[in-house]
Amino acid sequence: MKSKNYGEYITSYVISRLDLVMGLSRVVDLVNPFINSHHQRVAFIAGVIARECGLPETDVNDVVAAAALHDIGVVAEKEFKELANPEFAGHEYGHGYVGHLLFKNQNCFGNISQMIRYHHEKWNHGKASYDLGSKLPEGALIIHLADRVDIMTDRNKSALEQKAVVMEKIASMKGRWFKPSHVDAFMHIAEKESFWFNLEEPDKYRLIKRDYRFNTLVLGSGEILEISKLISRIIDFRCSFTSTHSAGVAKSASILAEMCGMDAESIRNMEIAGYLHDLGKLAVLPDVLYKNGSLNVSEQRMIKKHTYYTYYALNCFEIFDNIKEWASFHHETLDGNGYPFHVKGDRLDLGCRIMAVSDIFTALTEDRPYRAGMDKEGVISVLDELVRKNKIDARVVGVLKDNYQLINTERDKAQSAAAESFNNFLDSMQNKGIELYLEE
Numbered sequence: 476m477k478s479k480n481y482g483e484y485i486t487s488y489v490i491s492r493l494d495l496v497m498g499l500s501r502v503v504d505l506v507n508p509f510i511n512s513h514h515q516r517v518a519f520i521a522g523v524i525a526r527e528c529g530l531p532e533t534d535v536n537d538v539v540a541a542a543a544l545h546d547i548g549v550v551a552e553k554e555f556k557e558l559a560n561p562e563f564a565g566h567e568y569g570h571g572y573v574g575h576l577l578f579k580n581q582n583c584f585g586n587i588s589q590m591i592r593y594h595h596e597k598w599n600h601g602k603a604s605y606d607l608g609s610k611l612p613e614g615a616l617i618i619h620l621a622d623r624v625d626i627m628t629d630r631n632k633s634a635l636e637q638k639a640v641v642m643e644k645i646a647s648m649k650g651r652w653f654k655p656s657h658v659d660a661f662m663h664i665a666e667k668e669s670f671w672f673n674l675e676e677p678d679k680y681r682l683i684k685r686d687y688r689f690n691t692l693v694l695g696s697g698e699i700l701e702i703s704k705l706i707s708r709i710i711d712f713r714c715s716f717t718s719t720h721s722a723g724v725a726k727s728a729s730i731l732a733e734m735c736g737m738d739a740e741s742i743r744n745m746e747i748a749g750y751l752h753d754l755g756k757l758a759v760l761p762d763v764l765y766k767n768g769s770l771n772v773s774e775q776r777m778i779k780k781h782t783y784y785t786y787y788a789l790n791c792f793e794i795f796d797n798i799k800e801w802a803s804f805h806h807e808t809l810d811g812n813g814y815p816f817h818v819k820g821d822r823l824d825l826g827c828r829i830m831a832v833s834d835i836f837t838a839l840t841e842d843r844p845y846r847a848g849m850d851k852e853g854v855i856s857v858l859d860e861l862v863r864k865n866k867i868d869a870r871v872v873g874v875l876k877d878n879y880q881l882i883n884t885e886r887d888k889a890q891s892a893a894a895e896s897f898n899n900f901l902d903s904m905q906n907k908g909i910e911l912y913l914e915e
């Protein structure tokens with residue numbers, strides 16, 4: 476089958492830049508069980524400091540957006556624990572650099588990649604290191620200050636009670652770590668009880684939405700696909716085998732969608748859903764996710780949460796409404812005994828059925844670190860058995876069987892291409908001396 480170019484703009488999606496940023500920020504916070512809702516809190520703090528400093532509104536918005544995503548380049552528990560240390564000073568080619576690479580070509584998020592890159596940069600009495608001097612973005616310095624304020628404030632105690640201690644610590648770092656005018660702005664804000672009460676407010680999205688005017692974006696489905704690839708890259712950083720798995724599922728699902736007669740826009744959306752289906756795995760501890768051997772009951776429960784989290788994360792992007800169910804129902808079964816929603820066959824539309832088959836097919840055929848992919852006979856007998864037990868759709872499995880060679884070749888090609896681009900990325904990281912702490 477020839478791959479078709481469906482054109483860039485089949486449909487346009489309208490979304491506020493704030494919703495896009497905050498949705499992605501929630502995804503990033505899924506990875507981070509150690510500093511609960513860190514990104515949302517830093518976005519709030521950085522925004523009020525930027526405004527107090529008198530930055531133009533468009534710059535203030537970029538500071539909020541960059542702050543909501545600043546640690547996106549961190550994916551391993553080890554590094555998160557390091558960040559939670561108030562003395563953490565960052566590295567030139569650390570997670571800020573990784574985050575910058577993710578966003579440098581993504582215009583719809585705003586002018587944020589340089590701020591993310593240098594958010595651990597110290598002011599150092601105006602002689603910031605890395606030879607940036609005056610080119611160091613103001614926003615990066617503000618995010619650095621906001622980030623440290625959040626890390627210093629213990630979530631288990633009343634924020635207001637810690638006011639004096641945090642202010643004193645920040646004052647002692649003035650000039651060395653932070654730009655004096657930023658510290659002065661923070662001191663002015665921190666005098667008010669309302670700042671500390673707002674910091675404890677669980678719904679930062681509401682606060683930010685009320686206080687800032689973000690522009691509205693009109694995105695084509697090609698841009699949505701790019702954003703979904705960006706999100707899947709965050710999963711890639713965590714585990715190299717998942718990275719190629721998502722690409723294999725995306726490819727199998729979009730081919731099956733076309734063969735089953737779905738329209739061009741739905742085919743594109745199936746590809747997007749394939750890239751995102753395992754998004755929720757970000758919220759599951761890698762030790763459990765990649766355990767080689769049988770899982771105990773509590774580990775099984777944790778695994779079952781991954782599709783729930785896929786749903787939860789996509790729920791905050793309205794533009795993903797039609798993609799959300801295709802992505803997150805892939806462990807539901809026709810007999811209603813799947814997980815986690817126990818959705819029955821009458822609620823599982825063609826897209827959901829194709830995704831479930833694509834996920835199983837890809838998982839069986841792909842090579843994994845501890846075993847080679849299964850051959851055709853083995854795969855077909857597993858799929859037939861699942862059809863017989865009323866778990867997956869007979870028609871979709873029939874289409875797959877009729878076109879097995881073609882679909883399997885395309886899947887394999889897509890996974891090899893994903894592996895290659897992932898390895899190139901790892902090489903460029905290694906050249907910069909960046910350790911990604913990949914889980915094997």
Ligand SMILES: [Fe+2]
Pocket residue numbers: 545546558570594595622
């Ligand atoms: Fe950071």
Ligand SMILES: [Fe+2]
Pocket residue numbers: 513517545546558622
């Ligand atoms: Fe941070």
Ligand SMILES: [Fe+2]
Pocket residue numbers: 720724752753834
């Ligand atoms: Fe999967």
